[in-house]
Amino acid sequence: MQPVAAPAWQVTRWLNSAQPLSLEGLRGRVVVVHAFQMLCPGCVSHGIPQAQRIAALFAGAPLAVIGLHTVFEHHAAMGEVALEAFVHEYRVRFPVGIDAPGPQGDPMPRTMRAYAMQGTPTTVLIDAAGRRRQQVFGVWEDLSLGAAIGALLSEQAEPAVPTAPLRGSGSGCDADGCSP
Amino acid sequence: MQPVAAPAWQVTRWLNSAQPLSLEGLRGRVVVVHAFQMLCPGCVSHGIPQAQRIAALFAGAPLAVIGLHTVFEHHAAMGEVALEAFVHEYRVRFPVGIDAPGPQGDPMPRTMRAYAMQGTPTTVLIDAAGRRRQQVFGVWEDLSLGAAIGALLSEQAEPAVPTAPLRGSGSGCDADGCSP
Amino acid sequence: MQPVAAPAWQVTRWLNSAQPLSLEGLRGRVVVVHAFQMLCPGCVSHGIPQAQRIAALFAGAPLAVIGLHTVFEHHAAMGEVALEAFVHEYRVRFPVGIDAPGPQGDPMPRTMRAYAMQGTPTTVLIDAAGRRRQQVFGVWEDLSLGAAIGALLSEQAEPAVPTAPLRGSGSGCDADGCSP
Amino acid sequence: MQPVAAPAWQVTRWLNSAQPLSLEGLRGRVVVVHAFQMLCPGCVSHGIPQAQRIAALFAGAPLAVIGLHTVFEHHAAMGEVALEAFVHEYRVRFPVGIDAPGPQGDPMPRTMRAYAMQGTPTTVLIDAAGRRRQQVFGVWEDLSLGAAIGALLSEQAEPAVPTAPLRGSGSGCDADGCSP
Numbered sequence: 096m097q098p099v100a101a102p103a104w105q106v107t108r109w110l111n112s113a114q115p116l117s118l119e120g121l122r123g124r125v126v127v128v129h130a131f132q133m134l135c136p137g138c139v140s141h142g143i144p145q146a147q148r149i150a151a152l153f154a155g156a157p158l159a160v161i162g163l164h165t166v167f168e169h170h171a172a173m174g175e176v177a178l179e180a181f182v183h184e185y186r187v188r189f190p191v192g193i194d195a196p197g198p199q200g201d202p203m204p205r206t207m208r209a210y211a212m213q214g215t216p217t218t219v220l221i222d223a224a225g226r227r228r229q230q231v232f233g234v235w236e237d238l239s240l241g242a243a244i245g246a247l248l249s250e251q252a253e254p255a256v257p258t259a260p261l262r263g264s265g266s267g268c269d270a271d272g273c274s275p
Numbered sequence: 276m277q278p279v280a281a282p283a284w285q286v287t288r289w290l291n292s293a294q295p296l297s298l299e300g301l302r303g304r305v306v307v308v309h310a311f312q313m314l315c316p317g318c319v320s321h322g323i324p325q326a327q328r329i330a331a332l333f334a335g336a337p338l339a340v341i342g343l344h345t346v347f348e349h350h351a352a353m354g355e356v357a358l359e360a361f362v363h364e365y366r367v368r369f370p371v372g373i374d375a376p377g378p379q380g381d382p383m384p385r386t387m388r389a390y391a392m393q394g395t396p397t398t399v400l401i402d403a404a405g406r407r408r409q410q411v412f413g414v415w416e417d418l419s420l421g422a423a424i425g426a427l428l429s430e431q432a433e434p435a436v437p438t439a440p441l442r443g444s445g446s447g448c449d450a451d452g453c454s455p
Numbered sequence: 456m457q458p459v460a461a462p463a464w465q466v467t468r469w470l471n472s473a474q475p476l477s478l479e480g481l482r483g484r485v486v487v488v489h490a491f492q493m494l495c496p497g498c499v500s501h502g503i504p505q506a507q508r509i510a511a512l513f514a515g516a517p518l519a520v521i522g523l524h525t526v527f528e529h530h531a532a533m534g535e536v537a538l539e540a541f542v543h544e545y546r547v548r549f550p551v552g553i554d555a556p557g558p559q560g561d562p563m564p565r566t567m568r569a570y571a572m573q574g575t576p577t578t579v580l581i582d583a584a585g586r587r588r589q590q591v592f593g594v595w596e597d598l599s600l601g602a603a604i605g606a607l608l609s610e611q612a613e614p615a616v617p618t619a620p621l622r623g624s625g626s627g628c629d630a631d632g633c634s635p
Numbered sequence: 636m637q638p639v640a641a642p643a644w645q646v647t648r649w650l651n652s653a654q655p656l657s658l659e660g661l662r663g664r665v666v667v668v669h670a671f672q673m674l675c676p677g678c679v680s681h682g683i684p685q686a687q688r689i690a691a692l693f694a695g696a697p698l699a700v701i702g703l704h705t706v707f708e709h710h711a712a713m714g715e716v717a718l719e720a721f722v723h724e725y726r727v728r729f730p731v732g733i734d735a736p737g738p739q740g741d742p743m744p745r746t747m748r749a750y751a752m753q754g755t756p757t758t759v760l761i762d763a764a765g766r767r768r769q770q771v772f773g774v775w776e777d778l779s780l781g782a783a784i785g786a787l788l789s790e791q792a793e794p795a796v797p798t799a800p801l802r803g804s805g806s807g808c809d810a811d812g813c814s815p
Contacts, residue, residue: 152418168448176531180532232449238421319680351720352719364633496806598689602784627675627772633675
């Protein structure tokens, strides 16, 4: 099966972005979409911090992290004012789009419906040509998600694996002893 | 700078492998070398579990995880019998080579010296052509290491990003509610 | 300095409780008050789960865990409807009181003001006689908080340290080998 | 059932202590015994760090943390030289006794046998009068262990619950905003 174009985003408002964003406007970059609800425990404990780690780690790469607030329950509790407070308190710096409400009688918002997401958190990987390449509901482990991102970045001209030795962070043993 | 051939391994004995292993014998596979000491806290808490996650996650991929016991201190405490007990108790299943002792007066073993490792844990990525592509001393975060592995795997013919939607593990919210 | 009576709670509504709660009504029980805001990251990641662990661990002891929603910022985002959704999604089962809004011009609610809390999360320990014995702003480690609770429980007639050997949970080594 | 005197320790050598230690010599102090093996994964990941936290938290209290190296398997891998390296690398500062080998044919050392321990890690709580009050095999959660310690300390004359408000560590929200 060939990957096909990712559905367009239907967003009523963007936070952390001066102008509306679109897949067309991000062509040439790998796009990591993190669809979440601000009162979804798994999003708060896992998905949001992971999206922040991705944004920091690939800050210099042709990659964009995009949040999508896909509220399908407790709508009254997760409106715009609440989301603004959430984004502020959790220091979310990447753009966050508010998914457009569904048509009458559909609790699921429009982009969430178009992507056939099963719930939150959902992570969508879109390649530099705008094609949806992977979509995962629930916790996606860093190692596996990192590998998928690395593969998509490698399809670009730019080399993704630096050749120079790097220094990792944290603990290790060297000639001066061990740090815990 | 072009990546060059990784130095050969100088190993006195292999655990978890019926026969000696070499870079030549692993040609065509990405190789992740985890150099450790069994009494190095950072190796035990971070490096070994990470190597085990890599081995499990990429079990079906053209990738090999190789442990290298590079003892450069407390030699009397980390001999073969102790390593066997460690490998057993920590359920290490991937091959582990015992790095050959250095020449008279050098506490650092031979492969560790040949790779100019700074200490333990050290992770080395070798591509399918046997070239050293990256080497990191200390903690290498899953997301970043995953991306580097994904990039190397993508240089192979086999596609590294599955196109079908997957189900992640753990917590999320769906139509039936949220799991924590 | 002698401990003095804890200030009365000024609460507009109780969740998870059929009737209003008061310190007088809880006399004879050690009371652990967890003051939080539903959009306070440290409360969500640390304080609430800790309060849930306390409630579970001391379910059979003369001890009550009481939540107090002390909103002093982003008031519009953390109203009753939002709190109800939060309590539902995070499976908070202990009683939660909504702290009464402060007088005109004071963003801090009344109980929070009466206790001179510095922010959220704040944990307050009240003994069985209704006296405030300790109050901590920020993360209070389990080991230390546990010791304080154990001391207060010991002031009661009931013995707090079981004399029979117990079986802990999780990993260990025995005659059958080790579990990780 | 009344608590009875804890069995005497049968130790061949003490690390981190200038002279041999005994229960009699520690009378008046609560004693937390952490029985471990240096190659027991649950001891290394959970028990040793917890014992270190206890030693740090109760540094000023009438309490002693005592390690006991109770090797009942892989004896050749966990001898004195290996233990010295372990204690050094993991920065264990509290006294550690090497449990005396059992009589011919018994792989279990003598103190471990006298306490009828089931495996490692095992935590034993001994009160200030030298009586064994609790013994847990496996992981003992901080909150519960803390409560048991707090109860035993409360049996002493010294008050265990400070009355002054304290500042916890880590994240919280105050008038200046939230720290994650």
